[in-house]
Amino acid sequence: MARFRFLFDEYLTFGALPAVVLTTKEKKQELLQSYFQTVVQKDIAERHKINNDTVLKTLLKLLLNSSYITISKLFNSLKSMSIPVGKSTIDNYLSYIESSYFMSEMYIHKSSVINQLQYPRKVYFVDTGFMTALSTKFSKNMGRLFENIVFHKLGRENETMYYYKDDKGNEVDFAILNEGKATALYQVCFDLTDEETQSREVRSLVKAGTTLNCQNLNLLTLEKPDVLKLPQEIRVISAAEFL
Structure with a gap:
């Protein structure tokens, strides 16, 4: 069980991307951050012709540090950072991020779609390594x-x-x-x-x-x-x- 616990902690902390698993512990976060830049640039920004990726990167980091999201909450967070962006743009960016398979959203169980949309969505990511490598929190x-x-x-x-x-x-x-x-x-x-x-x-x-x-x-x-x-x-x- 001790062996499983060690390997499971590694899995939770650094994820399961093969190159990350095989590299040294000291280089894992650096490699994950490099992959993150590739996702932002190749899979999202270039694909959807986003010239200024500052908003996109900041939005992604907000998402990686959130369990629940709403458009209004993200809008207010970006506004507090002096990043001017409309709610429709945020909604579009969320769609781009999800279509890249980097993130998935999950809705609340309600009787109708209209009711579901009134509640926060939960967010999950393609690999837990990104969640720790780009976390703003001091502890996992x-x-x-x-x-x-x-x-x-x-x-x-x-x-x-x-x-x-x-x-x-x-x-x-x-x-x-x-x-x-x-x-x-x-x-x-x-x-x-x-x-x-x-x-x-x-x-x-x-x-x-x-x-x-x-x-x-x-x-x-x-x-x-x-x-x-x-x-x-x-x-x-x-x-x-x-x-």
């Missing part, structure tokens, strides 16, 4: 990195996926739908040893299961604690089992 958010990996694995296996959040703020990371019905719910909790965190995540999962009439409840975590008292209907899955 291992839970967010783990959730990014879960998003891609579930996305490969399921066609329709949303996040769920009720009016009281109880949230579940992934709701899998089939023909409009929730068939599975997944909650990502990197560390279950904190009782308050565990209680919050489990409560949200159980409430969502009741509301959506879904009995397939899954709690994903790095390692299963030796002693864990959870409702019987919840299945705990370790990172090693999930991957």
Whole structure:
């Protein structure tokens, strides 16, 4: 397990791009930043004829440091940096970024598209290495990195996926739908040893299961604690089992 933990931490921190995996630890971030410049220049700016890529680069860095986005929030953040750009341009740039496969967006589970558009979208990236190499935060958010990996694995296996959040703020990371019905719910909790965190995540999962009439409840975590008292209907899955 110690070997798995070491390799998994490397995977979360530096991603899975082959050249990055094979290079020395000292050069990984430099290589990731070089790849980022290539994505900006070749896959987005040149393809969509963006002459001034300053806004694009800043927007991408804002996205990489965000879990949820709205056009208004991004607009206000750029405005506070004295970067003048319209909301329609931001919307276009988001479309360009997503079409390059660098980023994916996930909407909230609501009864109509109009309702969905009123809520923030969650964002995930093609590789976790970019999230750490270009982070403005001093410490790594291992839970967010783990959730990014879960998003891609579930996305490969399921066609329709949303996040769920009720009016009281109880949230579940992934709701899998089939023909409009929730068939599975997944909650990502990197560390279950904190009782308050565990209680919050489990409560949200159980409430969502009741509301959506879904009995397939899954709690994903790095390692299963030796002693864990959870409702019987919840299945705990370790990172090693999930991957």
